[in-house]
Amino acid sequence: MLGRPGSASTRFQELLDHLPAGVVVHGADGVILTANRAAERLLGRTLDKLRGLEASEAEWSLLQADGKPMSAEMYPVHQVLRSGAAVAGFIAGLRRKGAGVSWMICNAYPVHGADGALVEVVVCFTDCTNLKDAEQQLRKSEERLRLVLRGSRDAVWDFDLRSGEAYYSDRWWEMLGYQAGEVSADQQTWRRFLHPDDRLAINVFMQELLGGTRDSFSIELRLAHRDGHYVPVLSRGFVLHDSAGRPVRVSGTNTDLTERKESEQRIYHLAYFDHLTGLPNRRHLLEQLAKIGSRSSRQGRIGALLFIDLDNFKQLNDSLGHEAGDLLLQQVAERLRHSVRDSDQLARLGGDEFVVALENLGATDEEAAVEAEKVAHKMLGVLQRPHRLAVRAVTITPSIGISLFGNGATAMDEVLKQADIAMYHAKAAGRNTLRFFDPAMQAAIDARSLLENDLRQGLHLGHFPLHCQPQFSADGKLVGGEMLLRWQHPRRGLVGPGEFIDLAESTGLIVAIGQQALADACACLARWARLPVLSDISLAVNVSVQQLVQPDFVERVLAILEQTGAPPTRLSLELTESILAEDDVIDKMLALRQHGVLFSLDDFGTGYSSLSYLKRFPFCALKVDRSFVNDARTGSNAGAIAELIVALGKTLGLKVIAEGVENEQQFGFLRAQQCDAFQGFLFAPALPLDEFERRYAVAPA
Numbered sequence: 001m002l003g004r005p006g007s008a009s010t011r012f013q014e015l016l017d018h019l020p021a022g023v024v025v026h027g028a029d030g031v032i033l034t035a036n037r038a039a040e041r042l043l044g045r046t047l048d049k050l051r052g053l054e055a056s057e058a059e060w061s062l063l064q065a066d067g068k069p070m071s072a073e074m075y076p077v078h079q080v081l082r083s084g085a086a087v088a089g090f091i092a093g094l095r096r097k098g099a100g101v102s103w104m105i106c107n108a109y110p111v112h113g114a115d116g117a118l119v120e121v122v123v124c125f126t127d128c129t130n131l132k133d134a135e136q137q138l139r140k141s142e143e144r145l146r147l148v149l150r151g152s153r154d155a156v157w158d159f160d161l162r163s164g165e166a167y168y169s170d171r172w173w174e175m176l177g178y179q180a181g182e183v184s185a186d187q188q189t190w191r192r193f194l195h196p197d198d199r200l201a202i203n204v205f206m207q208e209l210l211g212g213t214r215d216s217f218s219i220e221l222r223l224a225h226r227d228g229h230y231v232p233v234l235s236r237g238f239v240l241h242d243s244a245g246r247p248v249r250v251s252g253t254n255t256d257l258t259e260r261k262e263s264e265q266r267i268y269h270l271a272y273f274d275h276l277t278g279l280p281n282r283r284h285l286l287e288q289l290a291k292i293g294s295r296s297s298r299q300g301r302i303g304a305l306l307f308i309d310l311d312n313f314k315q316l317n318d319s320l321g322h323e324a325g326d327l328l329l330q331q332v333a334e335r336l337r338h339s340v341r342d343s344d345q346l347a348r349l350g351g352d353e354f355v356v357a358l359e360n361l362g363a364t365d366e367e368a369a370v371e372a373e374k375v376a377h378k379m380l381g382v383l384q385r386p387h388r389l390a391v392r393a394v395t396i397t398p399s400i401g402i403s404l405f406g407n408g409a410t411a412m413d414e415v416l417k418q419a420d421i422a423m424y425h426a427k428a429a430g431r432n433t434l435r436f437f438d439p440a441m442q443a444a445i446d447a448r449s450l451l452e453n454d455l456r457q458g459l460h461l462g463h464f465p466l467h468c469q470p471q472f473s474a475d476g477k478l479v480g481g482e483m484l485l486r487w488q489h490p491r492r493g494l495v496g497p498g499e500f501i502d503l504a505e506s507t508g509l510i511v512a513i514g515q516q517a518l519a520d521a522c523a524c525l526a527r528w529a530r531l532p533v534l535s536d537i538s539l540a541v542n543v544s545v546q547q548l549v550q551p552d553f554v555e556r557v558l559a560i561l562e563q564t565g566a567p568p569t570r571l572s573l574e575l576t577e578s579i580l581a582e583d584d585v586i587d588k589m590l591a592l593r594q595h596g597v598l599f600s601l602d603d604f605g606t607g608y609s610s611l612s613y614l615k616r617f618p619f620c621a622l623k624v625d626r627s628f629v630n631d632a633r634t635g636s637n638a639g640a641i642a643e644l645i646v647a648l649g650k651t652l653g654l655k656v657i658a659e660g661v662e663n664e665q666q667f668g669f670l671r672a673q674q675c676d677a678f679q680g681f682l683f684a685p686a687l688p689l690d691e692f693e694r695r696y697a698v699a700p701a
């Protein structure tokens with residue numbers, strides 16, 4: 001007991017005895033003078049046995065914080081005796097014989113006498129074994145966590161939403177090609193690495209996550225790597241909420257999915273692509289066909305399935321060997337790939353069979369069939385060019401079966417079967433050809449190709465005799481004529497343009513036909529120039545888009561004018577509005593205008609009827625479309641439009657010509673509107689040129 005006489009001293013003693021901390025008082029020589037009850041308990045000795053003991057000679061020993069034995073001079077009492085200074089917060093282990101180690105936090109301070117000399121050292125110590133154990137546990141578990149994370153390759157991150165603190169682990173940076181600490185980071189930093197296409201979705205996701213009650217999440221995203229590529233990442237973690245449900249912490253790990261994605265891709269490729277040619281395989285095709293079929297039905301567009309089988313491939317395989325066969329199949333695949341659009345679905349079905357699905361070929365079966373046939377013809381042409389194999393060059397032909405789809409009536413696997421059947425018909429027809437599944441379609445295509453042949457033949461033999469429809473002024477004077485195409489077919493007789501212009505356009509023959517018509521018209525103008533009655537009338541010739549877009553269109557026209565000697569100022573080229581949207585048209589028109597050639601705008605009122613066209617392009621005349629002329633009378637809509645068109649033409653200084661005038665009522669109405677010229681059955685139909693000249697080359701009596 002710390003004995004001090006008097007009642008104050010007794011109270012002080014009681015206080016000390018009830019302190020939970022041990023207190024030991026040493027004399028200046030280090031010997032224990034007294035101790036309180038807690039010290040007796042902690043040291044396991046009564047005061048009697050403690051008194052007179054030197055700390056270092058006692059039955060207990062002290063350990064350092066790291067568990068190693070502590071040398072006597074490091075004991076707190078000795079440190080104070082040596083230095084005269086207090087020691088605070090000193091951690092020491094107390095090992096007593098027969099008992100374990102208890103951990104203490106020690107404070108020690110010197111007590112000085114009146115003369116300033118050190119007379120006592122008071123050492124206080126509190127048991128902190130529990131705290132020490134907890135610290136050790138914590139350290140162990142932290143170390144364990146560190147090791148686990150280092151081994152896991154996952155990248156840890158942790159955001160304290162209240163303090164704004166952000167932690168990105170070293171691995172997090174390493175995953176994106178950076179070193180930790182290289183970039184200063186906050187809670188928004190990761191967003192800067194997001195793939196632009198992921199930003200919106202991730203922002204929405206984060207808003208929902210932080211605004212909701214979920215406490216875990218898992219999401220895939222892409223983060224930019226330093227070298228420019230994007231790392232696919234699986235981000236998983238937890239959200240911690242406070243008692244009010246507010247998010248206070250978000251932590252998680254990012255797993256690099258690159259390898260997984262690559263192997264998924266490899267597996268996908270193995271399952272869906274043909275290893276020899278790299279083309280999609282049968283399974284891929286069948287899956288795509290279902291989508292293609294429903295897309296076409298939805299859009300109301302017709303498409304075609306082409307079934308392509310090489311002819312006598314077995315023979316080639318047998319004679320040149322399987323390897324040569326493989327090489328050929330690869331070349332065939334490559335050529336097919338180049339004959340279709342990127343959006344077309346090409347696949348190798350197996351062996352020497354390939355399939356192409358062509359979508360969106362037209363609004364009707366006929367249109368689609370024409371387009372499909374073109375592609376199939378292209379393939380026939382492309383495939384039969386010699387293939388250079390290691391041994392030698394070989395030629396191979398395909399047989400192609402075609403079936404249309406898109407009206408939703410036939411399932412796509414059925415369409416595939418139909419194309420297969422059609423392919424067998426192509427084989428039966430002698431190979432190296434194509435066949436449609438639908439006999440009616442085949443008949444239409446056959447008829448069309450017959451007509452195309454005839455058209456070529458007709459062009460060659462000059463079977464397009466010129467016809468000319470006269471144009472008159474309001475007072476009945478002949479002022480011009482429009483050259484109209486007719487086809488003198490050897491079996492069918494005279495065929496009107498409605499029956500062959502489409503075909504001529506889709507086969508490109510229109511360019512040659514138009515060129516011929518232009519040459520004939522100019523020859524005619526040259527002849528008329530020598531006939532007094534016809535010498536000052538103009539002749540209009542229709543020009544198609546395909547003609548006009550020819551790069552040398554201007555030169556061709558000038559050459560014809562030169563060769564024929566026709567007066568350019570009598571030649572009027574009629575264009576429809578759709579042509580005006582093509583590039584360079586205005587330049588070509590201006591070039592020809594410089595030589596005096598006239599231009600008139602045909603069918604005005606039916607197309608875009610853009611006023612800017614009329615102002616920008618160097619037109620001399622405007623033709624009111626026959627649809628307005630038909631119903632042209634006072635009070636009708638068509639009449640009002642015709643009236644407007646005439647007024648518009650007049651304002652712009654253009655000559656206005658009405659076509660398709662069939663009766664006196666129409667004529668009377670349009671004449672009242674001050675139309676300049678009139679053309680139609682009321683006056684005369686298109687006449688063969690010789691008859692035209694017979695009728696009009698004589699001066700009126």
Ligand SMILES: Nc1nc2c(ncn2[C@@H]2O[C@H](COP(=O)(O)OP(=O)(O)OP(=O)(O)O)[C@@H](O)[C@H]2O)c(=O)[nH]1
Nearest residue numbers: 309310311312313314315317322325326350351352
């Ligand atoms: N080199 C090679 N040959 C293959 C491959 N797959 C299938 N074949 C062969 O391709 C040939 C296909 O022959 P068929 O289409 O049945 O007959 P064909 O000789 O082409 O005769 P037709 O089709 O009637 O014109 C068979 O001999 C198959 O062994 C392949 O991957 N590589």
